[in-house]
Amino acid sequence: MRDAIYAECRPRIAALRRPPGLAVVLVGHNPASEIYVSNKVKASAELGIYSETLTPPESVTTGELLAVVAELNSRPEIDGILVQMPLPPQVDSKRILLAVSPDKDVDGFHPCNVGNLVTGRPGPRPCTPAGIIRLLRHYEIPMAGRHAVVVGRSDIVGKPAAMLLLHENATVTICHSKTRDLAEVCRQGDILVAAVGRPAALTGDFISPGAAVIDVGVNRITDRAELARIFRGLKEKLAAFDRKGSLLVGDLDPVDVAEKAAAYSPVPGGVGVLTIAMLMMNTVDCAERRLC
Ligand code: NAP
Numbered sequence: 001m002r003d004a005i006y007a008e009c010r011p012r013i014a015a016l017r018r019p020p021g022l023a024v025v026l027v028g029h030n031p032a033s034e035i036y037v038s039n040k041v042k043a044s045a046e047l048g049i050y051s052e053t054l055t056p057p058e059s060v061t062t063g064e065l066l067a068v069v070a071e072l073n074s075r076p077e078i079d080g081i082l083v084q085m086p087l088p089p090q091v092d093s094k095r096i097l098l099a100v101s102p103d104k105d106v107d108g109f110h111p112c113n114v115g116n117l118v119t120g121r122p123g124p125r126p127c128t129p130a131g132i133i134r135l136l137r138h139y140e141i142p143m144a145g146r147h148a149v150v151v152g153r154s155d156i157v158g159k160p161a162a163m164l165l166l167h168e169n170a171t172v173t174i175c176h177s178k179t180r181d182l183a184e185v186c187r188q189g190d191i192l193v194a195a196v197g198r199p200a201a202l203t204g205d206f207i208s209p210g211a212a213v214i215d216v217g218v219n220r221i222t223d224r225a226e227l228a229r230i231f232r233g234l235k236e237k238l239a240a241f242d243r244k245g246s247l248l249v250g251d252l253d254p255v256d257v258a259e260k261a262a263a264y265s266p267v268p269g270g271v272g273v274l275t276i277a278m279l280m281m282n283t284v285d286c287a288e289r290r291l292c
Contacts, residue, residue, distance in 0.1 A: 002139050007072055007260030008046060009284050020287030021050045022080040022106065023072045025283040027065070027091070028058030032220075033084045035180040040082070043276050044191050049283055050077070062092045064239055073101040078286040080106035080245045085156070103289060106282040109156065127147050128159035132193060133168065139263055141191065141212045143170035146171070149189030151175045151182070151202065151251070157195040157216055165191070182206070192261075193250035200230045204256030216271050217251030230254065 013020060022044055026037045026271070039052060044051035054068060072081045081104045087093045102112040108124040116123030136143055143169055147165055150157035162172045168242040175185055186206035192213045194202050199219035208211060221227045224238070227247055231237040241247050250267030257264045264269055 001134065002273050004138075005274075005281055006132070009047055009280055010290065012284050016287055018050055018077065018291070019050045020080070020283050021052070021075075022082065022283045023075075023078045023247050024051065025056065025065070025068060025081070025083045026053055026057050027060055027084070028085055030086070033086075037084055040279060041274055043280055044283075047280055049280065052078070059086070060089055060091065060243045062090070062095055065091055069096060069099045073099075073104060078104065078274075079290050080104055080259045080283040083107055104286060105134040106279060106286055107156075108160070108260055108282065114155075116162075117160060120167060120177050124285060125164065125278075126156055126160040126262045127196075127278040127282060128157050128216060128271060128275045129164050130278040130282075131271055132161055132216070133164050134278065135214065135265060135271070135274060136168075136191065136212065139212075141263060143191065146190040147171050147173070147188055148193065149173045149185065149186050150195065151176060151179075151192045152193075152195030152216070154195065158193075158214040160193065161216075165193075181284040196251045197250045198251055199226070200253045201251055202257075203253040207257060207260040208253075209260050211260070213252060213257055214271060215250035215252045215257070215265050215267050216269060217249075218272060219249050219251070220246050222246045222250055255261075267282050278289070 017144045024040060025035050026033060041051050041053060057069060068274045072078050076142035081100050083096055100110055102110045105124055106111050110125040117125055143165060148165040150158050150162045153174050153176045162174045173243060175182055179185060183205045187208045189208060189211055192211050197217055198282050200222060224241060225243050228238060230249055247266045
């Protein structure tokens with residue numbers, strides 16, 4: 001699917017009078033953020049998108065970061081600006097996201113673009129939720145009239161995923177940490193989207209047999225006993241853990257979901273890959289809007 005998205009992007013990039021430009025702002029040295037950004041830079045290079053990474057120090061202030069964003073807003077060769085989250089606690093993240101010009105907002109987090117999403121107007125859509133919809137469409141999983149249960153209500157995943165599913169005419173339930181009888185609500189889902197950030201938290205009890213399950217969670221396991229419990233002692237997983245010292249798991253119990261779901265997205269190699277592909281697509285969209 002990633003390759004299909006890239007194949008769609010290539011001729012569109014070739015048709016532009018200059019390569020699309022993506023600026024990534026990476027503050028400090030958060031190891032997970034560094035990996036995400038390096039994957040985004042690699043994907044840009046693969047597609048011939050010009051990319052630039054700005055690396056303000058961990059001690060950056062809100063004012064200094066606003067100045068970085070303002071400069072990127074004013075540069076004509078930059079079509080997309082991505083400020084990698086999370087930002088250090090002294091920085092007012094909401095002010096930073098608000099400062100990104102809505103027409104360069106490749107993450108789709110600016111309130112203008114949130115409004116565009118809610119009202120079904122064109123504009124960049126948040127990459128992870130957009131990838132989820134691509135995935136469901138690609139595998140011809142019907143959404144119209146189906147019950148989609150989204151666990152998680154963050155601004156970057158849960159809420160926009162629910163809104164996009166609603167636009168696909170699904171009947172949508174959004175769950176969160178205060179939801180009562182979570183397993184029972186989840187079992188009502190023909191489509192279950194888990195964006196919780198808790199390793200293997202949703203077990204077989206949460207999955208309706210035959211459901212399509214999208215696992216957004218990315219959780220790094222560093223404790224061997226926890227990994228052995230999650231994978232029921234599966235030798236290949238333990239061997240991989242022993243080689244690497246840690247492994248990623250999603251929010252779904254990987255053994256239960258494989259048994260119960262009709263279709264599910266793996267972690268790693270599922271939604272995360274598509275998130276980057278959709279970022280490339282958003283960058284091309286923004287460049288086209290600005291250049292054509
Ligand atoms: P987040 O902002 O921490 O939100 C987590 C959501 O889960 C919150 O709405 C929270 O409810 C809910 N929640 C937490 N514990 C719960 C529980 N026991 N029962 C029910 N709901 C619970 O996280 P996020 O940014 O949306 O990310 C979620 C996961 O997706 C993380 O693992 C993150 O790393 C991953 N992620 C992956 C990608 C990708 O490209 N693959 C992209 C983004 C995020 P409250 O609102 O009530 O606190």
